[in-house]
Amino acid sequence: MLSRKDFIKLGAAVSVASVASKLQSGTPNRKKGPVVVSTWDFGMEANAAAWAILSSGGYSLDAIVEGVAVPERDPKVNTVGLGGFPDRDGRVTLDACIMDEQLNCGSVACLEYIVHPAAVARLVMEKTPHVMLTGEGALRFALEQGFKKENLLTPQAEAAWKEWLKKAEYEPKPNWELNHDTIGMLALDQQSRLAGVCTTSGMAWKMHGRVGDSPIIGAGLYVDGEVGGATCSGLGEEMIRIAASHSVVEAMRSGKSAQAACEAVIRRYYKRRGDKAHGKQLCLLAMDNAGNVGAFSLMPGFVYSVNCNGTNEVRKAAYLLDE
Numbered sequence: 001m002l003s004r005k006d007f008i009k010l011g012a013a014v015s016v017a018s019v020a021s022k023l024q025s026g027t028p029n030r031k032k033g034p035v036v037v038s039t040w041d042f043g044m045e046a047n048a049a050a051w052a053i054l055s056s057g058g059y060s061l062d063a064i065v066e067g068v069a070v071p072e073r074d075p076k077v078n079t080v081g082l083g084g085f086p087d088r089d090g091r092v093t094l095d096a097c098i099m100d101e102q103l104n105c106g107s108v109a110c111l112e113y114i115v116h117p118a119a120v121a122r123l124v125m126e127k128t129p130h131v132m133l134t135g136e137g138a139l140r141f142a143l144e145q146g147f148k149k150e151n152l153l154t155p156q157a158e159a160a161w162k163e164w165l166k167k168a169e170y171e172p173k174p175n176w177e178l179n180h181d182t183i184g185m186l187a188l189d190q191q192s193r194l195a196g197v198c199t200t201s202g203m204a205w206k207m208h209g210r211v212g213d214s215p216i217i218g219a220g221l222y223v224d225g226e227v228g229g230a231t232c233s234g235l236g237e238e239m240i241r242i243a244a245s246h247s248v249v250e251a252m253r254s255g256k257s258a259q260a261a262c263e264a265v266i267r268r269y270y271k272r273r274g275d276k277a278h279g280k281q282l283c284l285l286a287m288d289n290a291g292n293v294g295a296f297s298l299m300p301g302f303v304y305s306v307n308c309n310g311t312n313e314v315r316k317a318a319y320l321l322d323e
């Protein structure tokens with residue numbers, strides 16, 4: 001049972017949600033691409049790179065790999081690719097997955113030394129009989145495919161890790177104040193082909209070998225061209241628990257809009273987890289196969305970037321609970 005206090009918060013969220021629905025009224029009942037959306041405000045630059053391909057008639061799968069390559073190679077982004085914060089042993093381990101409109105998918109987890117894990121995930125999808133490669137095997141595959149081995153631990157990330165080592169306390173708190181986390185991206189191209197990708201260095205200071213939601217098909221990302229796609233940011237363990245992205249896509253399949261589907265999944269999570277949900281952050285972003293976009297988070301602070309009709313903007317997601 002929800003407490004009275006919880007009901008009040010739910011009530012407040014409904015009004016925020018309706019504001020968010022109004023904010024999205026720029027794209028009601030879209031029938032065609034291109035549209036590209038991604039998590040957080042660093043998604044703006046990533047969207048712009050994807051848009052260059054989408055607007056010239058390119059394939060959504062090419063667009064998303066190019067798009068997320070921007071934060072992957074940016075050493076200032078501490079949550080994706082090069083410059084990502086390491087695990088507790090000082091090792092930068094990356095997770096990524098990719099999926100197209102026909103349920104083709106590929107993934108890499110705990111991949112070290114490779115700046116662009118999303119591009120490797122695409123090759124797992126296209127060139128192997130498998131969906132997921134991990135650790136040493138993923139690295140070997142990447143090198144065989146011509147990727148270069150590089151040191152991903154920047155001096156800044158190393159300094160932050162050494163600072164953390166002084167206390168070495170692991171608090172799995174997604175960094176929502178700093179507004180830059182995992183990038184999940186969904187794109188619909190001019191031929192209405194939908195594709196999605198998710199790429200991250202995962203939770204800073206995690207145990208070596210820890211895998212989050214981002215490379216798990218159905219958790220960090222799910223795409224079905226018949227319906228739409230969804231991706232996530234936030235605390236991976238929580239997203240895995242509820243198969244978050246798949247749940248959003250299935251809610252859309254049952255008739256909910258992208259926005260209503262994200263809200264329903266967060267509400268159900270909170271109802272099931274109760275107190276265990278407090279202090280966690282779950283951020284959902286969805287797009288149906290006509291290009292309509294929805295987003296919702298458990299806690300405040302989630303923003304996402306939308307590029308549609310050539311306008312690239314950051315939007316605030318509605319949320320369920322106050323801090």
Ligand code: SD4
Nearest residue numbers: 181182202212233234236
């Ligand atoms: C993970 N979901 O590894 C990622 C991290 C993230 O906001 O998105 N943080 O759990």
